[in-house]
Amino acid sequence: MSDTFHFKGKWINQSILVSELESEMVGVGLVGTGFMGKCHAIAWNAVGTVFPEAGKVRLVHLGEANEEFARRRAAEFGFAKASGDWRAVIDDPEVDVVSLTTPNQFHPEMAIAALKAGKHLWCEKPMAPAFADAEAMAASARRSGKVAVLGYNYIQSPAIRHIGKLLDEQAIGEVNHVRIEMDEDFMADPEALFFWKHEASSGYGALDDFAVHPLSLISVLFGRVARVMCDMAKPYKDRVTADGGRRAVETYDIASVLMRLESGIAATLAVNRSAWGRKGRIALQIFGSKGSILFDQERANELQLYVTSDRPTEQGYRTILIGPQHDPYGAFVPAPGHGLGFNDLKIIECRELLARLAGRPSRMVDFTEGLEIERTVHAMARSFEQQKWIEVR
Numbered sequence: 001m002s003d004t005f006h007f008k009g010k011w012i013n014q015s016i017l018v019s020e021l022e023s024e025m026v027g028v029g030l031v032g033t034g035f036m037g038k039c040h041a042i043a044w045n046a047v048g049t050v051f052p053e054a055g056k057v058r059l060v061h062l063g064e065a066n067e068e069f070a071r072r073r074a075a076e077f078g079f080a081k082a083s084g085d086w087r088a089v090i091d092d093p094e095v096d097v098v099s100l101t102t103p104n105q106f107h108p109e110m111a112i113a114a115l116k117a118g119k120h121l122w123c124e125k126p127m128a129p130a131f132a133d134a135e136a137m138a139a140s141a142r143r144s145g146k147v148a149v150l151g152y153n154y155i156q157s158p159a160i161r162h163i164g165k166l167l168d169e170q171a172i173g174e175v176n177h178v179r180i181e182m183d184e185d186f187m188a189d190p191e192a193l194f195f196w197k198h199e200a201s202s203g204y205g206a207l208d209d210f211a212v213h214p215l216s217l218i219s220v221l222f223g224r225v226a227r228v229m230c231d232m233a234k235p236y237k238d239r240v241t242a243d244g245g246r247r248a249v250e251t252y253d254i255a256s257v258l259m260r261l262e263s264g265i266a267a268t269l270a271v272n273r274s275a276w277g278r279k280g281r282i283a284l285q286i287f288g289s290k291g292s293i294l295f296d297q298e299r300a301n302e303l304q305l306y307v308t309s310d311r312p313t314e315q316g317y318r319t320i321l322i323g324p325q326h327d328p329y330g331a332f333v334p335a336p337g338h339g340l341g342f343n344d345l346k347i348i349e350c351r352e353l354l355a356r357l358a359g360r361p362s363r364m365v366d367f368t369e370g371l372e373i374e375r376t377v378h379a380m381a382r383s384f385e386q387q388k389w390i391e392v393r
Contacts, residue, residue, distance in 0.1 A: 026357065027060040029095035029119070031086045031110060032102035033073040036124045036151065040099040041077035042343050043350035050331050051351040055358065063089040090114045097122060097147075097357065104208075105201045108133035115144040122353055124151040126212045127367070127374050129203040134374040141367040147356050150370040152216040154282060155363065156348040158326040158340065159303050163286070163293055164221055171307060173290030178222065178267040180214040180285070182206075183278035187253050194239035194247045205251030207232065208377045210271040214282060215373045216365055218269075221286075222261055224372060229258040229389045230380040235274045257380055280342070301339040 028044050030037060047054050059079040064070035067084035074082035083089060090098055090113055097120040100110055108128045114121050121141070127134040127150065141148035154160065167175065187197075196202055203209060207230075218225065232252035241247050253274040259267040272278070282297035294304040294317065304317040322329055323336025328351075332344055355362040365373070376392050383390040 025056045025058045026354065027058050027092075027094045027096040028079075029061045029063070029089040029092060029098045030059075030077070030079065031063040031089050031098060031100050033062065033064055033069075033077065034101065037073075037099070037101040038077070039343055039346045040101055040122070040151075040350075041079075043346040044099070045078055046347050047350040047354065050347050051328075054351045054354045057354075058094075060094045061089045061092045086110055087113070090117045090119055095119060097353070100124065101151075103196055104129055104203055108137055111137050111148070112140045115140045115146055115148060118144070118146065120147040120357060122149055122151065122350075123367075125216075125370070125373075126150075126203065126208045126377070127370055129201060129208065131374060131378045134371055138367040138371045147353070148367040149353060149356065149364040150367070151346075151349065152213065152365045152370075153342070153345040153349045154213055154297065155216050155220045155365070156345045156352065157297075157300060158322050158329040159295055159300060160217060160220070161363075162320075162322070162326045163284075163295060163303060166293060166305070167221060167286070170288075170290075171305070172286065172288030172292055173308075175222070175265055175286055175288045177287040178218070178261075178265055178285070179283075180217065180267070181270045181272075181281065181283045182210045182214050183270075183272045183275035183281040183283075184210075185274065185276045185278050187273040188276045190236045191240060194241050194249070198239055198247075198249045198251055200250035202251065204377070204381050205232070205255070206253050206271040206273045207255045207380055208374075209251075210273060211255060211257070211269060211377060211380070212373050214269055214271070214284075215376055217282070217284060218259075218261070218267065219365070219369065219373060220363075222263060222265060222267075224262045225259050225267075225376045225379075225392050226262045227260040227389055227391055228376065228380045228383050230383040231256050232381075232384045255380070255384075257383075300341070301337075 044057055044059055048056055061081040062070055062074040062079035063083050063086040064073055070082035070084050098114045100123040111121055111123050127137050233254040234249055234252055238246045238248050254272045257269040261267055280298055284295045286293040291307040301322045303320050305320055306317045321336050324330030328348055332340055352362040352364050356364055379390045379392040
């Protein structure tokens with residue numbers, strides 16, 4: 001058996017295998033282990049298997065609300081250490097990058113502390129409920145010189161990447177109208193219990209909980225939003241509390257927005273967290289001078305393309321199944337028609353983060369770009385309050 005092997009462009013002797021590899025590995029800390037925390041953990045565990053070229057990671061330290069829960073989660077997720085204090089994670093010298101997946105209102109303090117501690121940061125969206133806090137986070141990232149990115153995983157979809165290529169090639173001509181909707185029904189039941197996403201401290205509601213995802217697609221595919229006109233609604237004015245009482249709902253589950261993009265494209269956005277029957281819908285319709293493109297995240301492994309260059313007798317939407325020819329689908333599955341899922345997009349996002357850490361080109365929304373999305377959301381909220389068109393600036 002050979003006593004050397006190839007790693008990161010060089011030959012490494014087996015005798016220095018452990019020390020050399022450990023020095024090359026990225027040390028990971030995770031704060032928060034709910035739905036998105038588990039998604040991050042899955043991504044960190046799988047990224048080296050799916051994308052060997054991305055480099056190696058060590059799952060160093062996990063932080064949760066208390067020590068016992070942290071230890072249980074660390075064992076489940078594969079982290080070496082656990083703490084009931086998030087500060088212990090960011091103070092750990094073995095941690096190079098922190099995954100931050102706590103509720104929105106905790107992002108500012110934790111993110112700024114991590115950046116001040118010299119850590120790179122992968123923070124779930126949105127940045128913060130208050131725009132001033134988002135500005136402070138972006139300023140802290142600039143001062144730190146560290147990589148600070150946001151968890152916009154839908155931009156990683158092979159289908160969305162291919163739509164971007166079709167637009168670059170002007171396959172449907174000049175785009176003149178975009179419609180995008182995001183709907184789920186996890187708040188559709190009027191008898192469901194009041195929880196933290198109904199509190200004003202979490203943000204506006206569907207506008208910043210949901211709309212930031214469609215806005216990330218708008219940003220990547222079409223650029224900045226220039227002007228907005230927004231309406232919001234509460235389908236249920238109050239909710240049952242755990243003690244059997246009722247509490248007023250402080251956030252808006254529904255938002256409808258007219259937009260004008262800086263490019264001049266007319267656009268509409270509709271989001272709803274109380275839409276019975278919708279489970280994970282992000283429906284994108286793009287209309288151009290020579291055709292149109294349709295995509296729905298509930299059918300994430302296909303898109304529809306209509307082009308006027310087809311003969312009139314055959315004009316119609318064709319369904320394009322995503323496959324290995326649509327990067328980076330082939331890193332997961334060698335055959336078309338099998339499909340990628342939500343967590344696979346997070347693994348792709350993790351690969352992009354590691355590329356950013358290594359100084360390579362990457363497809364990520366950093367804190368500066370993310371601040372523009374937050375700016376757009378807050379302009380929408382002001383539009384609702386003032387009942388008029390608002391410039392995004």
